[in-house]
Amino acid sequence: MRIAFVSANREKLPDAVIPLGVLSVVASIPDHHETTLIDLCFERYPLPTLQEKLRAIDPAVIAVGMRNIQNAAYTGLDDQLNYYAELLASIREVCTVPIVLGGSGFSVMPRELMERLRPDYGISGEGEKAFPQLLAAIEAGGEGLDAVGNLHRVVNGEVLTNPAPAAFFDLHQMPKLDRTLLDSRYYERYRIESIQTKRGCPLRCEYCTYPIIEGRIGRTREPSAVVDEMFEAMEVHPEICHFFIVDSVFNLPRTHAKEVCKEMIARDWSVPWSCYTNPLGFDTEMAELASAAGCTGMEVGSDSGCDHVLKRLRKGFTTDHIRRLHDICESTGVKDCHTFILGTEGETTDDVERSVEFIVDLDPFAAIVMIWIDDYEALDPVLRKQRLKFREQIEARLYDLKDEFPYWIIPPLGVNFSKTLFRRVRRDGNHGPLWEHVRDLIPVPEALARSSRSDTDKRPLNLPSD
Numbered sequence: 001m002r003i004a005f006v007s008a009n010r011e012k013l014p015d016a017v018i019p020l021g022v023l024s025v026v027a028s029i030p031d032h033h034e035t036t037l038i039d040l041c042f043e044r045y046p047l048p049t050l051q052e053k054l055r056a057i058d059p060a061v062i063a064v065g066m067r068n069i070q071n072a073a074y075t076g077l078d079d080q081l082n083y084y085a086e087l088l089a090s091i092r093e094v095c096t097v098p099i100v101l102g103g104s105g106f107s108v109m110p111r112e113l114m115e116r117l118r119p120d121y122g123i124s125g126e127g128e129k130a131f132p133q134l135l136a137a138i139e140a141g142g143e144g145l146d147a148v149g150n151l152h153r154v155v156n157g158e159v160l161t162n163p164a165p166a167a168f169f170d171l172h173q174m175p176k177l178d179r180t181l182l183d184s185r186y187y188e189r190y191r192i193e194s195i196q197t198k199r200g201c202p203l204r205c206e207y208c209t210y211p212i213i214e215g216r217i218g219r220t221r222e223p224s225a226v227v228d229e230m231f232e233a234m235e236v237h238p239e240i241c242h243f244f245i246v247d248s249v250f251n252l253p254r255t256h257a258k259e260v261c262k263e264m265i266a267r268d269w270s271v272p273w274s275c276y277t278n279p280l281g282f283d284t285e286m287a288e289l290a291s292a293a294g295c296t297g298m299e300v301g302s303d304s305g306c307d308h309v310l311k312r313l314r315k316g317f318t319t320d321h322i323r324r325l326h327d328i329c330e331s332t333g334v335k336d337c338h339t340f341i342l343g344t345e346g347e348t349t350d351d352v353e354r355s356v357e358f359i360v361d362l363d364p365f366a367a368i369v370m371i372w373i374d375d376y377e378a379l380d381p382v383l384r385k386q387r388l389k390f391r392e393q394i395e396a397r398l399y400d401l402k403d404e405f406p407y408w409i410i411p412p413l414g415v416n417f418s419k420t421l422f423r424r425v426r427r428d429g430n431h432g433p434l435w436e437h438v439r440d441l442i443p444v445p446e447a448l449a450r451s452s453r454s455d456t457d458k459r460p461l462n463l464p465s466d
């Protein structure tokens with residue numbers, strides 16, 4: 001069969017990211033099928049272009065990768081869902097073959113998206129095993145559909161969902177990805193590459209959707225296989241300037257993360273990289289090995305500056321762990337970027353203020369300050385209305401603070417987070433995550449510059465009481 005894969009993601013903030021997941025599913029398709037990848041990321045007129053390409057390919061199955069349902073500021077849910085609805089309608093105008101949805105965006109709320117978008121099939125979670133199984137079932141006239149793990153389909157107007165597969169995909173069987181299929185503009189314009197060393201996170205943060213996509217049990221890849229893939233990617237796209245390790249948490253399990261770093265060091269890896277890191281299981285040796293292996297920055301989901309909020313979010317760490325991680329990073333020269341999410345379920349305005357105080361006191365290399373938005377707000381206008389008022393209050397508070405703390409990145413307000421700024425960063429020859437450059441970019445008075453700040457001259461907090 002001819003299978004057309006459509007990578008529908010067009011988000012370019014903070015970077016345009018290669019469709020790593022789609023690429024892995026493409027690589028898992030048995031040889032007797034013919035595959036084509038249509039990437040809409042850089043297309044000026046995505047839907048007409050898609051129609052034109054589909055007419056030319058005349059596929060038997062169309063597989064649509066849905067990476068995000070939110071945008072980079074964690075807003076725009078409606079826009080995203082409307083985009084996908086239009087995309088499916090455009091496909092239906094030119095093709096009558098089965099449409100299959102998959103990807104992380106789909107996986108976070110598969111049943112709701114099946115209801116709303118009405119594709120023929122949807123696969124939540126990993127696609128490497130399930131999608132080839134679905135193709136086999138389609139070829140067999142529908143026989144075997146019940147055995148496809150995590151398959152969703154509409155039968156007599158009802159969404160039917162198959163149970164999850166008995167086991168997750170064995171990462172030692174990971175297919176070789178063909179990066180020659182990728183649009184060269186990812187590399188000409190962004191020069192950032194993605195690599196995965198493991199799947200699964202053992203922690204249980206309250207709001208986290210990652211385990212739905214990749215499970216809780218850490219499945220690791222051979223460090224040598226990871227580094228082989230990194231070298232191969234460099235051969236195909238020598239313009240790559242930075243790697244992002246896409247693991248939910250790179251430093252867990254810690255032994256594996258250290259082994260990956262050691263492998264890079266042993267093979268003289270020299271391209272900078274960054275990753276997500278958790279304050280749990282973080283130690284000086286980890287930071288030193290990472291630094292020696294080329295790690296320039298670590299992103300930390302710190303979330304809150306209040307221990308009781310961290311506890312409610314089931315983060316498993318406290319503000320002391322965050323401080324410790326920051327101190328280790330500072331002493332080993334690895335930049336740390338902490339994301340804080342203000343206004344999570346159950347938070348009060350007082351909690352928000354305490355978190356603000358904590359960020360100021362911690363003074364990490366970079367702080368990304370987000371406002372909590374629930375994925376389900378896209379589907380539930382009542383919930384959205386309830387939450388909107390609190391969000392607006394937090395926005396107003398952050399608006400007041402933005403000039404006082406000019407290094408903070410506040411995506412919902414577009415502060416240090418805009419296409420223009422990102423273009424400037426790249427034009428000046430900087431690569432990797434924007435936050436790694438934020439302190440060099442923002443013209444701030446000398447008095448505020450980080451280098452000139454000591455513990456005693458940290459800016460006084462000027463926070464209003466509630």
Ligand code: B12
Nearest residue numbers: 011017021063068069070071102103104126127194244246
């Ligand atoms: C790493 C990461 C990032 C990095 C990416 C860096 C890079 N160079 O790639 C950064 C920090 C830049 C980032 C940014 C964003 N991210 Co992000 N990110 C992730 C993370 C942790 C891993 C993504 C990844 O590459 N996984 C590895 C690949 C192999 O897996 P995969 O894509 O899921 O693909 C598998 C399956 O989904 C499935 N599949 C994929 N496609 C298809 C297609 C078909 C047809 C089928 C059948 C199956 C299938 O099979 C694949 C292989 O098993 C995920 C969370 C997670 N653990 O999944 C969030 C995640 C994807 N991000 C998310 C979001 C929202 C964003 C942002 C919009 C917001 C933000 N955080 O700034 C931006 C958008 C960036 C962009 N340009 O699109 C959401 C998306 C869902 C949602 N709620 O909208 C996730 C799921 C996190 C979450 N909050 O739940 N992200």
Ligand code: SF4
Nearest residue numbers: 201203205208210248
């Ligand atoms: S550490 Fe990160 S990936 Fe793991 S459960 Fe918490 S938020 Fe999710």
